[in-house]
Amino acid sequence: MLVNYANEVEAADGLRQSYETIRKEIAKVIVGQDDVIKSVLVAIFSNGHCLLVGVPGLAKTLLVQTVARVLDLDFNRIQFTPDLMPSDIIGSEILGENRAFKFIKGPVFSNIILADEINRTPPKTQAALLEAMQEKSVTASGVTHKLQQPFFVLATQNPIEQEGTYPLPEAQLDRFMFNVSLDYPTFAEELQVVRNTTGTSVSEVNKVLNAEQIIYFQQLVRNIPVTDNVLEYAVRLAAKTRPQGELATPAVKRLLTWGAGPRASQFLVLGAKCHAVISGKYSPDIEDVQAVAKAILRHRIVRSYQAEAEGLSADQIIEQLF
Template sequence: LGEDRNFKFIKGPIFSNIILADEINRTPPKTQAALLEAMQEKAVTAAGVTHQLDKPFFVLATQNPIEQEGTYPLPEAQLDRFMFNVSLDYPTFQEELNIVKNTTGTKVNEVEKLLNADQIRYFQQLVRNIPVTDHVLEYAVKLAAKTRPNTALATAKVNQLLSWGAGPRASQFLVLGAKCHAVISGKYSPDIEDVQAVAKPILRHRIVRNYRAEAEGLSADQIIEQLF
């Protein structure tokens, strides 16, 4: 309540430019649904009032293995909002040694600001302005379409191993990801190799393996490789 005895809306941590959601699948479904609105609509609704989020806005999240107790698997609709799914394995011996050295002493690492919000928006627009040839666009769309079982472009392997494929958002992210990969590789326009370079992290959380694929021990990445 405010001084005038009326309820006052107080902005929470979601009203930031970059959100790090640690162990996102430990949050209950109601919280996941609220985050889904923020990621899709770039807005938050409270008490019937919609509050727009500042730009740029994007979410980074970590996720525990589904097999652990106390986790709530994210629905496909929310997983689809994440552009990339990056798999992190155990660190190497040298990496772990560096982690221990840097976190068990008295040294305090300071975070240095590299970009401000306006610069991030500039680079986001720069990527969107990069031209893409028709054959690369067609390759990206076909690659996503090949993951959809029992459709015109699905391969026999996909029909055998997948129960669900990637939606149109995967095609969009394949093109945007390929543009980014081309830029950091010093290219003026993406090619098919750039699409393939980003395909696994973009598609692996958008396809659903069936029991046959799991029984044969085939990972999502192995199935995606067969589509190149």
Template structure:
């Protein structure tokens, strides 16, 4: 897959994004910002954590994205008795008396890790290691995962009894934390209308794995000016209480801030957001467009912020 110039390639990504978004819109009604964030994460080679109540079409969204992008898809339902081998696979003794590795469901392009906070830390760690290394190790042998490799994990914010919340260090592996809200009345009306009849919308495959890998590399090659790069790094640094760039408000409201991975994701996310918006280089608005989803799970509010009812998003807005 070759283009005459990176400008032409950026135009192709912009056009592809618009088509993919419209195709997904045949099945997923509303949730435009969620779809946009998921696609930005895929083209930026990142992972997503989706937080929302049950019944908001999280599984359908991921299945639809996989279909449109012509990628393999697996859903893993996380439960308290799930073992690491249930995810990555295990070795079995074959008929020839030799051990052979049977691949687990993680060997797919897109993984839906449903209710990741319902499984013990050991099993969570197996998936998170695969996310970071893009490979799994079994019996001392390393097996590379399919590329592109993208994990969308879901958490139910309501039922917390019998769950194992992801620690901050593991949350940091996710590029985006996407908050999923209820649809509007009109959107819900359209959802019910479209899903309670006999109408079946046909989904077209618009991209493939090779094209997505190309666009992921293209996003990294997008130029960024020094002042936008500095803005992204400063925005992350401002979240760290009792440091040089921290504001008095941050010192009052946060007990912990975001690490360098947040700065990296801010830059990559801004680059991708710029291209899908028809620009060839990101500006400060592109950084701000992805900042909440990148920072909200990387800052830890203290008792004062919680007592004042301030959300992570409200604190991040004060840093712009």
């Protein structure tokens, strides 16, 4: 049942409380990775998709499965391999018993899709997700089929092993709200992981929200007011990454060959709104924009040879823009 809030301030408090409860439930299974969990939940409440980049064994898949259980959403995992075909994702038409074609839905027809190792499949198959991620629908044989709502794609990618992989096209990357980097756990966290996973105990998580409540909170995030100076800061930050643009600094022209598009500006504002609410505020400020900027911009900028020669990462260049 959807909770009826008296006003948007009370609803914002409800979102913040739900967020804290969700984090506590996820912490029963996932040790550490607080920033990663925060980014995934901000993406979900902002109605965006998330790309998780990390070496094997950092619980990327387990995190997505746990989020799906806590949010009480339908979940499907798609293992991306070189021989995967678009019909294996969106579905296909078959000839039925009455000699009429009928559409058999593929695994993309679910609330949360885990696109495991998304860069291991050719661009033709990667492109099968483009319409689903943007329009929340798929088209087969000229017929458009709407997907379940809410709908999220949480994709994983291994940054080390590049043999047999296909880099994601820029159009595909741009549809991900966040590019989240996972790092190794600390010694204490890894000790806790081993202690929890080498015994017989199994951690059970409680369901906190349902699909209807998530859709309600997504609309609430969009209704959060934003001041003109924060809006202008977000748009200016994205525009400063474009070396051909009027706001580009000499450093940007030297270090970048391509910058972020308007979708980055939209995600900066939406992400800042959600980040503000879960931080106990009712309107975002510049610090909220900066808090989500790296994850939003790092996969939308292309470094120049000069930047690579100097060993500058995308995050370091983004920090200079602040």
